Amino acid sequence: MTQQARAVLCREVGKPVVVETVSVDAPQRGEVMIKLAACGVCHSDLSVTTGTLPLPPPVVLGHEGAGSIVAVGEGVSSFALGDHVVSSFVSMCGKCRYCQTGRPQLCDQAAKAGFTLPDGTTRFKDAAGKPLNIFSGCGVMAEYATLHVDNVIKIDAAVPLDKAALIGCGVMTGVGAAVNTAKVEPGSATVVFGCGGVGLNAIQGCAIAGARIIVAVDTSDAKLEMAKQFGATHTVNPKNEENIVKALKKLTEGGADYAFECVGFGEIAAQAYGCLRKGGTAVVVGVAGPKDTTTIRTATLTFEEKTLKGSYFGSARPQQDFPRLIGLYRSGRLKLDELITRTYSVEEAPQAFADLAEGRNARGVILF
Template structure:
């Protein structure tokens, strides 16, 4: 049965998002319809509205959602009505060479379904019947959404859905960068550049992994104070430093074992690489503009055996990692409640995006009635 719903839509780049009523078709083969309970307002959604990540408009935003399945399509056996699920903006076909080698975050199918379902079709239309694209195969900043089963992960029904939603992107991306991509070792030194939603999770990922020294770097004292709450042992406001790289090398007595760029700027990626000691690893987590460039001294790769790498979605294996993160939350080792700075009704979405752009929130979350 076709469903009407409110959704947050980007109609034009560099214009405020709009909330409008849309039409959602029922699930077809291999799909489920979800009644959303919550959706995080992620910086990647903002990047779609300002053109940093080029998406064809109009597009329904949202990829960090959690809710309850209300309908299943033909051929769906692993999910049923009533299941609680979290969206995964990376599809997991299970068949391509990346999925088969344990790297589903690089799934070939996901790359082909950036604005549609995996088969290239859409279940979403506006009030006039015109198709609406969906952000990263999800489009879950809406009261209802139809997703392919490859984009959902079932979770324990005892897990609060507003907290679970955060796992779908920001938490997985940040914690995973530390634990999965970098594989931070106990007793090591780590530096995190950028203390927004993803950066704070990189900080707590390093703490969970047992790093003995975690240096948080940002231009906001408020965010740096929050980084302390998430496990940072030292903080540096880079606005107050003539040369942040030199200051960090001095503080760490020779350089870090790991550094994380969580901003999305080539200049900051170069700084993250620059603070490494010998044998160190710099991980670029932030999503940069397609034209952005990073420059490093090539010889240092050889003589210092340093590594510069990327981390997409925290090198996630969603169906294993999402429950793992929930377990850490339940054991009070992973902070989720503290991430939510403010909640919004869907009609307040334009304000949520304005607050995100202004850097007011660690994470804003839209709650659906």
């Protein structure tokens, strides 16, 4: 069963995305085909088009998708036709050292599936019959996609798929950075740099964890207003501060216990580290360019016992964390509806990417 599908592609780095009709081959052993209902437009997708994430074009974009199973390959017993699922952009084999020690987000298999399925092939072809690469083993910014089962998580069918899609990246990455990576403690003081899709979720992750002070930092006053809706207790625009680190230390009553860099700049990572109190933890969540660097005073690591660490995919354990996030949403503790600023048809994908680049949305979502 080969399906024809409209899909969003990066054909050339530095150029706008294009929408084409592609063919999607039937699933092989250990794979499933998904009919997509929605796909979030994530900054990582934009980073492919700019070259910050250097994937070889042409590549079918999309890694934050949700839909239903329409075909299963040989040997697949964990999914059935009609199951509602969310894509996980990190393939997790369950067998390597990282999977076995509870850090599946660092799975060795994922490194082999940056722009193909884990076996190095792809099920997408363009109109000329030429294979197309796929973003992070997913390529779910398309009406249909064939994924390996290690990239697919089953979810409760009662959850609207356009909301569930956001869990596949932005929500998991942001909330997970606070809850899984930093392990924010109740009553703590926190700072979040960047109030885009991931930053807003880091903010609500801090709120869910019971932080007492949550300071949102962004150069956009509109985004700072939005941050209040997700749990920010204070907001700061660096443009209005002579020394952002001193201002944040004052707001957090001597320094933050936890700070999160959700932008992707080494200079901001240094600010996140700088605004900590003794014993604090700074978590770098944003994806920086390959040549970007961070400079800190090394002695503070020793004398102040500060920690600077990274968080990839919110230190996710998708099989456990995705259902947990769904449960938080259904109980009213996790905001998903409020994250969606605008929805787009697949034909409007170029506009969706333009809006993302201009910072107009908390999250744009393409509906199929």
